[in-house]
Amino acid sequence: MNKCFKSQHRILLSQLNLPRCYATAVQKEAPPPASQKPKARVQIVGGLAHKPDPTSVNCDYIGPPDAQSNLRPYVRHYGDQETELARKLRLKRIEVEAWNMDFWTRHNKRFYEEKDDFIRLHKEGETEVSADRMSEFYKSFLDKNWRIHLMYNISWYLKNFDILTLAAAVQVQRLLSRAKRRSGSTQT
Amino acid sequence: MILFKGMRRVPTHLKTPAELVLIRYSTAANISTHDDSRNLNPLQPSVPVGNIESPLLPETPVSWVPSPYTSPGKTLSQYKKLSKFRLTSLVVITTMGGYAMAPAAFDPTSFAMCTLGTALVSAAANAINQYHEVPFDSQMSRTKNRVLVTGQMTPLHAVTFAVVSATTGLSMLYFGTNGLTAALGAGNLFLYTTIYTPMKRISIVNTWVGSVVGAIPPLMGWAGCAGTLDAGAMILAGILYAWQFPHFNALSWNLRPDYSRAGYRMMAVTNPGLCRRTALRYSVAIVGLSVLAPVLDVTNYWFALETLPLNAYFAYLAYKFHEKSDSGSSRKLFRFSLLHLPVLMLLFLANKKEWYFSKPAGEEIKAKDSSLLTIKQSASSLGNVLPVAVAEESR
Numbered sequence: 001m002n003k004c005f006k007s008q009h010r011i012l013l014s015q016l017n018l019p020r021c022y023a024t025a026v027q028k029e030a031p032p033p034a035s036q037k038p039k040a041r042v043q044i045v046g047g048l049a050h051k052p053d054p055t056s057v058n059c060d061y062i063g064p065p066d067a068q069s070n071l072r073p074y075v076r077h078y079g080d081q082e083t084e085l086a087r088k089l090r091l092k093r094i095e096v097e098a099w100n101m102d103f104w105t106r107h108n109k110r111f112y113e114e115k116d117d118f119i120r121l122h123k124e125g126e127t128e129v130s131a132d133r134m135s136e137f138y139k140s141f142l143d144k145n146w147r148i149h150l151m152y153n154i155s156w157y158l159k160n161f162d163i164l165t166l167a168a169a170v171q172v173q174r175l176l177s178r179a180k181r182r183s184g185s186t187q188t
Numbered sequence: 189m190i191l192f193k194g195m196r197r198v199p200t201h202l203k204t205p206a207e208l209v210l211i212r213y214s215t216a217a218n219i220s221t222h223d224d225s226r227n228l229n230p231l232q233p234s235v236p237v238g239n240i241e242s243p244l245l246p247e248t249p250v251s252w253v254p255s256p257y258t259s260p261g262k263t264l265s266q267y268k269k270l271s272k273f274r275l276t277s278l279v280v281i282t283t284m285g286g287y288a289m290a291p292a293a294f295d296p297t298s299f300a301m302c303t304l305g306t307a308l309v310s311a312a313a314n315a316i317n318q319y320h321e322v323p324f325d326s327q328m329s330r331t332k333n334r335v336l337v338t339g340q341m342t343p344l345h346a347v348t349f350a351v352v353s354a355t356t357g358l359s360m361l362y363f364g365t366n367g368l369t370a371a372l373g374a375g376n377l378f379l380y381t382t383i384y385t386p387m388k389r390i391s392i393v394n395t396w397v398g399s400v401v402g403a404i405p406p407l408m409g410w411a412g413c414a415g416t417l418d419a420g421a422m423i424l425a426g427i428l429y430a431w432q433f434p435h436f437n438a439l440s441w442n443l444r445p446d447y448s449r450a451g452y453r454m455m456a457v458t459n460p461g462l463c464r465r466t467a468l469r470y471s472v473a474i475v476g477l478s479v480l481a482p483v484l485d486v487t488n489y490w491f492a493l494e495t496l497p498l499n500a501y502f503a504y505l506a507y508k509f510h511e512k513s514d515s516g517s518s519r520k521l522f523r524f525s526l527l528h529l530p531v532l533m534l535l536f537l538a539n540k541k542e543w544y545f546s547k548p549a550g551e552e553i554k555a556k557d558s559s560l561l562t563i564k565q566s567a568s569s570l571g572n573v574l575p576v577a578v579a580e581e582s583r
Contacts, residue, residue, distance in 0.1 A: 100323055
């Protein structure tokens, strides 16, 4: 029963032509001892320790969150068969991710610096600054950055939509090429 | 945390893909010993606030994971997370409450269509919201484990899910109930994705807009059953509108640093005094509206008596929050608000004014005399789609 289901799963997945990730550092999951909680058992196939090279992997990879910008970096893979549209999408994604990371790194740095300044200014002896006092800082920070946030918001929405339409076009292209290949192969 | 020799246990509350893995000790040189010697949790997720010199998270053997990625058997749970399943369930409960309270006959088909349709539209709205807010969600600890933030799903996949879900949901609402319900659903979807989501970063008025978004589902339920909206529907909608304030203000109170850094303009951050006052004000309004419900023939008069302790306790917690305004009181208020709403819905149901809707006396006599069958005019468009004359049931 198990075997049947697994093979059906594979067939379905192969039809969908998802990016195939051949694990380079597969960690085989040991049958967990009884003392461990079942919730922890999620096996990742294809997990890597270090940032992979874009040409050496078969699918996109996402890494741990960056400490300064809190965003997760991506590695966008590509191969020889990359079409023009797919290349545009990849470059656009890389550009937007870099722009995002840069914005948030600078923004968060500003936030922490201003917060430290505020705390240093308002700290009376050893007591922590009260939550209400900190609210004044939070409000002033938000007010100061209102315009920056608005501009970022608009830019982010437009860029995100751009990537979405490109990704949709690439997906349609892939489906069409697969349909063509299949009809071509049945003809020959 | 038990560390077996050669097996590294990861704290399960972190829940990101890279962090929920049991790694078998292998001879690969990758496994570093620095974490064990430092006696630190190697995947400590939280960067201490204010410390920008904190080092990059040490790379573990599975730091980099494929994206998109679905653990086998977890597809449905991914969709549930994308659609904010628990929030959607709460919305569906309010819709069911609205349907049940409407002064019209209960029709199982239209009830099912109304409920499912609302669930799908709500799921679509939440998916679009998550699609828009990826960089902001990464900044806040409450939301940094969402599926789009961790790359388990591509944005295209999420938007496709949203489009399919919205289309199916709105069609269900239109063909399964009526045009008014579908229009309310579409309007709510538009309000949430296009007005509320961007407004969160522009002005604190977003909380009022968001409360309207929360008040519309019971109206949808009511319209799905009765076909029209009347004063009774407004009572339900009003209670839900008022409920959003203590609920959300309490939730956002503890997240002020996160909201400020991510750039969200919430009352808790920009105007804490207003935050506390509105929470109290609207919890008192709930008391008033619940007492008004029997006056407008929505419920019987026992309802006012039964809801008094519930709403009074809610208002008391809001008062405590207003006075103390710390993390304890806000959390209590938030948790009770999650209990308060379903219980209130149940009380509405239990005290409904009239359960049976029969024909008026004049028509009954006519039906008994004539041998002709009368055609039922249903509030459901389904009856109009299928051109079949449905005989009216005799009571």
